[in-house]
Amino acid sequence: xxxxxxxxxxxxxxxxxxxxYGSGFFxxxxxxxxxxxxRCWLVVADFECDRARAESNVDEVWPAGVLAAEDQEHRRAKxxxxxxxxxxxxxxxxxxxxxxxxxxxxxxxxxRGLEQAGFSIQVSKEPAxxxxxxxxxxxxxxxxxxxxxxxxxxxxxxxxxxxxxIVKNRLVLAGRxxxxxDLRRVINLTLMEKGxxxxxxxxxxxxxxxxxxxxxxxxxxxxxxxxxxxFPRSSGTHYFADMTRTVLKGRPSAALxxxxxAVLRAQKIGLSMIRPGVAVRTVHQAVAxxxxxxxxxxxxxxxxxxxxxxxxxxxxxxxxxxxxxxxLVPSSVRFRKGMxxxxxxxxxxxxxxxxxxxxxVVVEEQGIRNLTRYPKKLTI
Amino acid sequence: xxxxxxxxxxxxxxxxxxxxYGSGFFxxxxxxxxxxxxRCWLVVADFECDRARAESNVDEVWPAGVLAAEDQEHRRAKxxxxxxxxxxxxxxxxxxxxxxxxxxxxxxxxxRGLEQAGFSIQVSKEPAxxxxxxxxxxxxxxxxxxxxxxxxxxxxxxxxxxxxxIVKNRLVLAGRxxxxxDLRRVINLTLMEKGxxxxxxxxxxxxxxxxxxxxxxxxxxxxxxxxxxxFPRSSGTHYFADMTRTVLKGRPSAALxxxxxAVLRAQKIGLSMIRPGVAVRTVHQAVAxxxxxxxxxxxxxxxxxxxxxxxxxxxxxxxxxxxxxxxLVPSSVRFRKGMxxxxxxxxxxxxxxxxxxxxxVVVEEQGIRNLTRYPKKLTI
Numbered sequence: 001x002x003x004x005x006x007x008x009x010x011x012x013x014x015x016x017x018x019x020x021y022g023s024g025f026f027x028x029x030x031x032x033x034x035x036x037x038x039r040c041w042l043v044v045a046d047f048e049c050d051r052a053r054a055e056s057n058v059d060e061v062w063p064a065g066v067l068a069a070e071d072q073e074h075r076r077a078k079x080x081x082x083x084x085x086x087x088x089x090x091x092x093x094x095x096x097x098x099x100x101x102x103x104x105x106x107x108x109x110x111x112r113g114l115e116q117a118g119f120s121i122q123v124s125k126e127p128a129x130x131x132x133x134x135x136x137x138x139x140x141x142x143x144x145x146x147x148x149x150x151x152x153x154x155x156x157x158x159x160x161x162x163x164x165x166i167v168k169n170r171l172v173l174a175g176r177x178x179x180x181x182d183l184r185r186v187i188n189l190t191l192m193e194k195g196x197x198x199x200x201x202x203x204x205x206x207x208x209x210x211x212x213x214x215x216x217x218x219x220x221x222x223x224x225x226x227x228x229x230x231f232p233r234s235s236g237t238h239y240f241a242d243m244t245r246t247v248l249k250g251r252p253s254a255a256l257x258x259x260x261x262a263v264l265r266a267q268k269i270g271l272s273m274i275r276p277g278v279a280v281r282t283v284h285q286a287v288a289x290x291x292x293x294x295x296x297x298x299x300x301x302x303x304x305x306x307x308x309x310x311x312x313x314x315x316x317x318x319x320x321x322x323x324x325x326x327x328l329v330p331s332s333v334r335f336r337k338g339m340x341x342x343x344x345x346x347x348x349x350x351x352x353x354x355x356x357x358x359x360x361v362v363v364e365e366q367g368i369r370n371l372t373r374y375p376k377k378l379t380i
Numbered sequence: 381x382x383x384x385x386x387x388x389x390x391x392x393x394x395x396x397x398x399x400x401y402g403s404g405f406f407x408x409x410x411x412x413x414x415x416x417x418x419r420c421w422l423v424v425a426d427f428e429c430d431r432a433r434a435e436s437n438v439d440e441v442w443p444a445g446v447l448a449a450e451d452q453e454h455r456r457a458k459x460x461x462x463x464x465x466x467x468x469x470x471x472x473x474x475x476x477x478x479x480x481x482x483x484x485x486x487x488x489x490x491x492r493g494l495e496q497a498g499f500s501i502q503v504s505k506e507p508a509x510x511x512x513x514x515x516x517x518x519x520x521x522x523x524x525x526x527x528x529x530x531x532x533x534x535x536x537x538x539x540x541x542x543x544x545x546i547v548k549n550r551l552v553l554a555g556r557x558x559x560x561x562d563l564r565r566v567i568n569l570t571l572m573e574k575g576x577x578x579x580x581x582x583x584x585x586x587x588x589x590x591x592x593x594x595x596x597x598x599x600x601x602x603x604x605x606x607x608x609x610x611f612p613r614s615s616g617t618h619y620f621a622d623m624t625r626t627v628l629k630g631r632p633s634a635a636l637x638x639x640x641x642a643v644l645r646a647q648k649i650g651l652s653m654i655r656p657g658v659a660v661r662t663v664h665q666a667v668a669x670x671x672x673x674x675x676x677x678x679x680x681x682x683x684x685x686x687x688x689x690x691x692x693x694x695x696x697x698x699x700x701x702x703x704x705x706x707x708l709v710p711s712s713v714r715f716r717k718g719m720x721x722x723x724x725x726x727x728x729x730x731x732x733x734x735x736x737x738x739x740x741v742v743v744e745e746q747g748i749r750n751l752t753r754y755p756k757k758l759t760i
Contacts, residue, residue, distance in 0.1 A: 015395035047689040051591040109484020199577045211431040309427040
């Protein structure tokens with residue numbers, strides 16, 4: 001635990017990775033988590049206390065209703081304050097804390113409420129847990145397990161494409177036209193079999209992939225690339241993984257084959273440059289430069305942003321998008337041993353469609369270790 | 381759209397239902413959404429602009445990178461400010477807005493940053509969209525569709541229990557011991573087939589259900605109740621649904637049968653009382669009173685909170701837990717036509733185990749309309 005005066009968080013640990021990382025307690029409803037003088041506390045709804053005691057890693061769990069009632073008595077108030085501000089104020093009063101720091105994502109409404117109740121709130125400019133950037137062996141293990149299932153799901157989707165037949169401008173499987181929805185379903189079901197939750201898997205055929213977060217829909221066409229980006233979360237460990245492949249049933253055009261090779265080459269350059277001490281932005285710049293050198297320009301064309309339109313990668317952990325972002329960030333942001341990032345260059349043009357290739361890697365002493373074990377092959 | 385001076389939100393619409401409701405744009409990464417003089421704007425990453433224009437319901441979509449660069453030129457700054465504060469400041473400067481209000485859940489770090497940049501920030505104490513409380517016909521339709529799939533998933537789980545055989549203290553299906561994990565898997569897969577995402581389905585046998593949010597694990601025992609609580613979200617519409625049943629393979633003890641009938645009776649009382657104008661807390665109090673009258677006490681026993689330990693229900697919509705909470709809330713909170721809530725009393729005792737029965741209902745002129753079409757029967 002980080003040593004600091006008093007550090008308070010309030011969030012649902014389903015959506016706030018910091019409070020999950022700090023408390024080890026997973027809950028849909030927001031709760032309070034306090035670190036103070038080397039100890040830590042949770043305040044949760046009364047009926048969640050026994051579960052919090054069993055599942056969290058804190059020193060003490062206080063039931064919010066009981067705490068608020070005791071605080072009411074102590075202050076001789078008319079009624080207990082059962083709002084989140086009331087919970088927090090009761091907790092701080094009981095511990096005789098007047099000054100407390102909170103993370104930047106703390107809700108401003110609660111800050112104002114606590115200030116009105118006489119507390120002094122300092123907003124931390126630092127990340128709550130800088131060590132979240134550096135993954136432990138256990139964390140790498142959790143993420144690798146998810147990545148293996150991502151690969152299994154990708155294989156299931158490829159198998160459907162493989163088994164389909166080209167009938168004019170459609171792919172036909174078991175007498176039905178194969179769609180993006182079919183591939184997404186088999187991917188998400190394959191993951192769910194293992195308790196891994198993919199809510200928004202991208203299966204974007206052809207020009208649909210020009211918007212990199214377009215989920216994709218409708219028939220898969222022969223001779224057309226499909227971007228498949230799978231980034232699910234384990235319902236057990238709550239860690240994410242992330243992988244993208246671009247595949248095609250049929251024969252790629254010469255332009256598409258060239259575009260695919262360019263993305264492969266850019267990814268290779270990115271992967272080869274990552275090691276401790278290297279500025280993150282230089283990797284992104286090298287990837288972008290590789291595309292320019294090969295003649296692939298980025299910018300608005302026909303009213304749509306085309307080319308290499310996103311960053312090169314991002315950290316992955318308890319959030320799908322964590323620091324470091326591998327993009328045009330300040331040059332002081334450097335790779336460090338134990339960071340776990342994606343490397344996912346892509347090129348997107350109306351007409352040829354999208355190509356993205358994404359691996360998940362961990363930064364080691366001498367360079368990267370690729371956690372991804374899946375071939376990169378355009379044609380199925 | 382609500383008419384107010386300038387109202388700014390910043391969040392991921394995956395986790396913040398207000399920004400999703402306001403903008404109609406679903407995205408994992410946080411973005412800015414502004415309402416001002418009857419118009420609304422999004423600021424998103426450059427590569428998300430085309431998708432935002434196609435999928436959102438706003439008047440204008442601005443690319444964050446381009447906006448920051450223009451702002452840099454305008455201010456003759458050394459570099460563009462690519463932080464969320466920089467995006468927001470550039471947006472507000474371009475629209476010549478100096479004062480802006482934000483919702484209570486807005487991140488305090490951004491408020492401090494914007495204040496330092498010279499903006500005046502007012503924190504709204506009201507919900508961003510009071511009309512979210514009252515569901516439209518379309519919203520009720522979306523939620524009902526999810527509830528039908530929840531029922532299909534519940535049937536799949538019951539079918540497994542039904543097909544299993546009692547062998548001493550285990551249930552055996554296809555030669556294997558039936559577990560909570562097996563039932564959870566079939567439920568989550570049944571939902572995922574239809575693009576409905578259940579991440580944390582509760583299948584809690586026996587005493588495990590005494591913690592109402594305990595997910596449950598291990599073998600299902602004969603003659604022992606299993607609390608099955610399914611509350612998934614549609615990956616298409618992003619609306620939730622929610623249903624709980626308590627079932628048992630074998631023969632219930634007399635104590636358990638009595639406990640089950642008590643919960644049924646309490647639910648009936650709750651359902652019968654709900655209509656526009658009724659104070660929400662009186663329904664919760666009547667449910668609690670019903671249990672007391674029947675001899676079921678609530679409190680700590682053997683170091684564990686037991687009895688009727690949670691509230692009677694909650695609103696459901698773009699969040700799984702929305703207002704109104706049917707609990708000890710101020711008596712000014714009253715049911716209104718179009719509210720959509722769960723009614724889910726439960727009793728939890730070590731030894732007999734947990735019983736919870738939950739329906740999803742909509743408040744109409746004369747009382748409730750139950751959106752749930754699933755029998756309530758303890759023994760399978």
